[in-house]
């Protein structure tokens with residue numbers, strides 16, 4: 001039976017029987033069965049069209065014809081491992097190097113973000129001769145054992161923090177210890193890292209790396225204050241470690257103004273290692289690690305080969321090249337700036353329109369850059385208590401209104417917008433109009449409950 005002819009109920013029953021429940025579905029109470037997608041739209045088995053506000057993997061748009069064609073054409077000619085000389089891998093490495101600061105000039109190709117971060121960890125350890133890692137609270141860096149260990153978002157629910165892992169506070173100027181009224185949050189948060197490093201050193205630990213997403217996304221769509229990374233890099237380098245920028249969710253022009261999100265931190269800041277995934281292949285399993293000559297040389301000096309069966313195959317590199325071509329041809333980086341600014345302006349208007357009423361959560365603050373935007377839902381302004389249940393309700397109502405959105409952050413109260421880069425001004429208008437209608441409805445419901453309560 002063709003998969004798209006099977007009823008949704010039958011698919012769900014089969015999935016429940018055959019697939020581990022650890023592999024979760026979006027909207028578990030009423031999952032969406034998606035059978036095709038194009039651009040920024042996804043279609044269910046009934047043909048209903050959803051606006052996709054989540055999928056940062058389908059970076060240049062779902063099933064982009066030029067990316068699909070590049071994979072198909074290369075598949076017809078050759079697909080093998082990178083031990084044979086081939087132009088695609090060198091062409092691709094060259095194109096990527098043109099987007100990066102000069103020192104980041106050695107490339108490794110892999111299949112997933114997790115593989116990229118795991119290799120970054122190995123590179124850091126070989127280069128520094130140290131073992132320990134400093135990470136930001138609530139971070140997620142991948143599903144391999146090595147990365148669960150450096151992902152507070154995961155290890156806090158498992159067997160806890162290893163002795164070689166040290167956690168620094170998220171540089172969150174809304175919820176963290178240093179907020180928007182602090183005179184220099186960048187220095188204050190970087191000093192927290194310095195303190196974490198010193199405490200580790202006092203226990204005889206040696207720092208190999210600081211890992212951070214250039215914009216912490218799982219942590220709640222956080223924009224670290226400018227200058228924070230340079231300060232952190234100074235402390236980490238002093239301790240003999242390297243700076244790893246995880247660009248797996250936020251790279252490839254998503255932030256609009258720059259190609260890489262770490263570039264928001266200033267021209268002078270250059271990480272020692274950059275990891276890429278997700279958007280790099282528009283859905284095809286591609287990932288990459290870029291690093292400096294000294295870091296790569298230290299790894300080579302071990303004499304151990306780095307072999308990855310699928311990484312850097314002619315097809316993967318053709319896909320990666322096609323993604324870069326589309327980004328350029330369709331000027332998607334500039335598009336992310338203009339649509340992102342427009343969406344943020346609409347969200348700002350929502351904030352004005354929906355004052356706090358009782359304990360109804362409302363968007364009180366937006367934060368974002370390009371097409372990486374978060375809306376922090378709170379129960380009240382004074383305490384900034386995360387409006388977790390309200391956020392979940394909003395997301396499920398939006399789904400009923402054919403908008404796919406999700407939440408992030410430790411309180412799961414941050415609405416996250418990270419749509420395919422072809423998301424349009426019109427999409428922004430439609431989504432915010434639906435958000436507005438649902439919020440208005442929520443407020444009315446609360447008002448009528450309040451009236452009823454007073455009458456009783």
Ligand SMILES: Cc1ncc(COP(=O)(O)O)c(C=O)c1O
Nearest residue numbers: 112113114140141142248249277
């Ligand atoms: C920031 C970040 N790093 C790494 C990963 C791991 O990537 P993958 O799932 O491709 O292994 C993810 C995946 O969600 C991620 O969000």
